[in-house]
Amino acid sequence: MRLTSLLRALALAGAFLGTQALAAEAAKTKPAIASFFENPEFSDAELSPSGRYLAVRLGSKDRRDMLGVVDLTTNAVKAVGNFSDADIGQYAWVNDNRLVFTATDKDLAPGDMRYAPGLYAINRDGTGFRQLAMRSGKPFVTNGSTLTSRELLPWHTYLTGQDGAQDSDYIYVQDRNYSSAGEFNYTNLLRLNTVNGRVASSVDRPGDSYYWLLDHNGEPRLTLTRDKATSMVWYRDPATKAWRKLTDFEAYTGRGGTFRPLAFGPDGTLYVLARNHSDTTEVYTYNLNTGKLADHPLVKLDGYDFRGELIMSKDKLLGIRHLTDAMGTTWLDEGMKAMQAKIDQMLPNTVNLINVPPRSETPWVLVTSYADFWPKRTMLYNSETGKLTLVGAAHPAIDPNQMARMDMVDYKTRDGLTIAAGLTLPQGANKNLPLVVLVHGGPWVRGSQWGWNAQAQFLASRGYAVLEPEYRGSTGYGSKLFHAGWKQWGLKMQDDVADATRWAIDKGIADPKRICIAGASYGGYATLMGLIRYPDLYKCGFEWAGVTDINLMYDGSWFYESDTPEDYKRYGMPVLIGDQVKDAEQLKATSPLLQASKITQPLLMGYGTADRRVPLPHGTRFYKAVKDTNPNVEWVEYEEEGHGWKLPKNRIDWWSRVEKFLDKNIGATP
Known part of the structure; x- marks a missing residue:
């Protein structure tokens, strides 16, 4: 039986959707098209490194998205970041006290966009605001900013999408270099102080880097470069800072090469993806001294290439998140196995993905839950009290009783x-x-x-x-x-x-x-x-x-x-x-x-x-x-x-046209 068949059978057998009578009643009317194609009302949340605070995107259909922080000890909520002409874009914790974020505009499609995302930082209590990078070549500052006339980082400065050490005011950011024709050339990696906005150092490149991988301590340890049709994987020795090539492969076809990098573990172990005489990619450890893969894979998914991530605490590998028919988690840690079992018992008919703070000091974890009939919901779980609390739902207007x-x-x-x-x-x-x-x-x-x-x-x-x-x-x-x-x-x-x-x-x-x-x-x-x-x-x-x-x-x-x-x-x-x-x-x-x-x-x-x-x-x-x-x-x-289609109005218009088109051509009773 395929995994999805089992999940579907569980959903059909459970009482999660209520009675058949409720489902039949809900099915009498078609759900509104806007409930499918409006922007999600809630998209994400992120626990601070200690798990004491929760960063969330606060917004609604008729107002700009803001960045809010919840103190999980007192449940106090404070809006700490907002723009007058833009929405909060990406955001991340620098440490337990400070966050960085970018700007976006949910009301503009690509043809009307005039600004890069910029980069900003602020403390979780709303103090210490600092603009770090420009938007489209000019400063963009909210009211009350303490920005001086100093030079900002250029507009092509971006977050790395990796947590880093999260134990200081420093982060690594990408400085993407483009040709005069607008083609991407390479990415520099800069170490940036988020309090004073100054670049402390830049990392030497062994070539035209397009990807960087930080280790578990937040230091750059690996980069991928491209030279015409060839991609090369380079390792940076932590003692000498010298680069050493580990493997190469065809950049656009993916042929060749021993492995593709995945992550560094808390003990410095490099985890990689490799086929190693298999048709599918599997997770291996790679010995940086001998240049060899482990004899046996850590993760092998029958019939699937590995797609997912390694879940780590500050000192060990806790589990592996992976995609087969659906997303799932294999826990190596017994405590996490037990927690998963409890949450699955409370939410018996959904996929429940647990996200653990990297340096947890509290009982809080985030749970992302979904099914075929239920859009994503984000919840907080307290492992001490055993209680789940809803943080937000992507599409709350969707009635599961009306879904297929x-x-x-x-x-x-x-x-x-x-x-x-x-x-x-x-x-x-x-x-x-x-x-x-x-x-x-x-x-x-x-x-x-x-x-x-x-x-x-x-x-x-x-x-x-x-x-x-x-x-x-x-x-x-x-x-x-x-x-x-x-x-x-x-x-x-x-x-x-x-x-x-x-x-x-x-x-x-x-x-x-x-x-x-x-x-x-x-x-x-x-x-x-x-x-x-x-x-x-x-x-x-x-x-x-x-x-x-x-x-x-x-x-x-x-x-x-x-x-x-x-x-x-x-x-x-x-x-x-x-x-x-x-x-x-x-x-x-x-x-x-x-x-x-x-x-x-x-x-x-x-x-x-x-x-x-x-x-x-x-x-x-x-x-x-x-x-x-x-x-x-x-x-x-x-x-x-x-x-x-980025804009909800265009998605709604398009799918309204599709509905009429289908009804006209194949919707009638034969």
């Missing part, structure tokens, strides 16, 4: 591969349903995992089954599946999506006359190619931000800027997608733009004017070509949006 069940299933391809897919079925029905085949973007990523998904749940709430197939080229399921997708855009990758669709028909889930294919980015490309190659399988299609021609990815458009790096075009795309010269005929045969006249089914298209990943000409050129022979094509353009 999701399962992870397997399907067979025509050439014998076994591939995973997510399947979400509307309440009360599981046969002969109208089906939406939702193809993930990337394509070199993992698609679905078990949990609540706004798009799939929205479609299911309108009566549609939703199939989210992985396909060759997807990551997370081993190298064989990933490599099988190279140079297969529009070919075997497309066949996999069709085979998944036919699996749903053969199982009696899908009505073969009411199937629509959909997706964004690469998923948009697959939507168009699906309509072209399998006109009898798909009644309609809707796509947004979709690639319409591979050569256009290479060549671009003189008037629209692309953020695709030139090195990726030179070293990555020819291997992964196709060489413009050697594979010229294949790229023509797999171009939706050159075959637009073959699409006769109804089609809905959406693009962002400010998209730099798939610039607007992908959409406008295809729309111009297809509408000449197909009267059933709808077009929407969001001028301020980039690659996908």
Whole structure:
């Protein structure tokens, strides 16, 4: 039995959702579209290093997000950080008394953004405010700031996303260097005093660094550099500060190399990811003296590449967070095992992820809880009292009684591969349903995992089954599946999506006359190619931000800027997608733009004017070509949006259009 099948069975058997009568009553009315696609009302919280204080983002639909701190001893809440023209972005604890944070704007889409995030610091009681880095070349200060006229760090200063030592007023920050054309060159690592704003030192680079890894003491110990098509892993000796190369691999294909770094343990052990004669990546320890992997992996997930993190206290490895069908935790510490068991007993039908303060001195831990029918909630658990306290819910307007069940299933391809897919079925029905085949973007990523998904749940709430197939080229399921997708855009990758669709028909889930294919980015490309190659399988299609021609990815458009790096075009795309010269005929045969006249089914298209990943000409050129022979094509353009929809109003508008489009084309009773 797959993990998700067990989780789903538990959810169905439990009383967590209330009685069947309640579920039936809730199902009479459709949940509002805004409840799916508004910004989350609560996104995150973070315990201080000791666990005595809790940092939270405070906000609502009609006001700017602020940074608040809760004293868990007294339950006193204080707003400590806010902007007049922006929202709190990222934030992190410097130590138990001080925080750093950035600015963002939840009301602006990429096309209207004019500022970098900047960098700021403040004490947990609201004192000691200091601006550390500029926003777009000019200081940005809230009222009451003590900023003087001194020079700030440049706008391209960013947080590392790593905790560091958290025992002083210093942090390491990234200074990203860009070319005059806007392409990323390398990242410098700076040691910054968050009280006076001065850089204490910078770390020497062995090359063009693009990733840094701090050790458990918060010191830079490893970096990844890139030179054309090659990435190199370098280790910094703590005594001499000299760099030593450990391994290298192909930067864009991932081929070669002994390992990829994961984390340093409290005792200095380097944990890495390696295949080591396996199809999937596993967690090993790496001996820095001998340059060898351990004989046996610490973590091996059957059928899955390791994706997750190591959970550590100040002095030992407590457990491993990992993704299989769903996220889960394997605890090595007996106390944490017992705590997990207690929390799971209190929340029996959800995935419950425990987050432990790095230098805990209190009984408090954070619990993130979710299920397929329930969006994420964040709670505090007190291990002494055994009580759970709700901190916030991402989408409190969502009624679990109205949500659908999701399962992870397997399907067979025509050439014998076994591939995973997510399947979400509307309440009360599981046969002969109208089906939406939702193809993930990337394509070199993992698609679905078990949990609540706004798009799939929205479609299911309108009566549609939703199939989210992985396909060759997807990551997370081993190298064989990933490599099988190279140079297969529009070919075997497309066949996999069709085979998944036919699996749903053969199982009696899908009505073969009411199937629509959909997706964004690469998923948009697959939507168009699906309509072209399998006109009898798909009644309609809707796509947004979709690639319409591979050569256009290479060549671009003189008037629209692309953020695709030139090195990726030179070293990555020819291997992964196709060489413009050697594979010229294949790229023509797999171009939706050159075959637009073959699409006769109804089609809905959406693009962002400010998209730099798939610039607007992908959409406008295809729309111009297809509408000449197909009267059933709808077009929407969001001028301020980039690659996908950031603003709730645009998400709501888009999915409202999708609802009408589907109802018109496959929603009617056959």
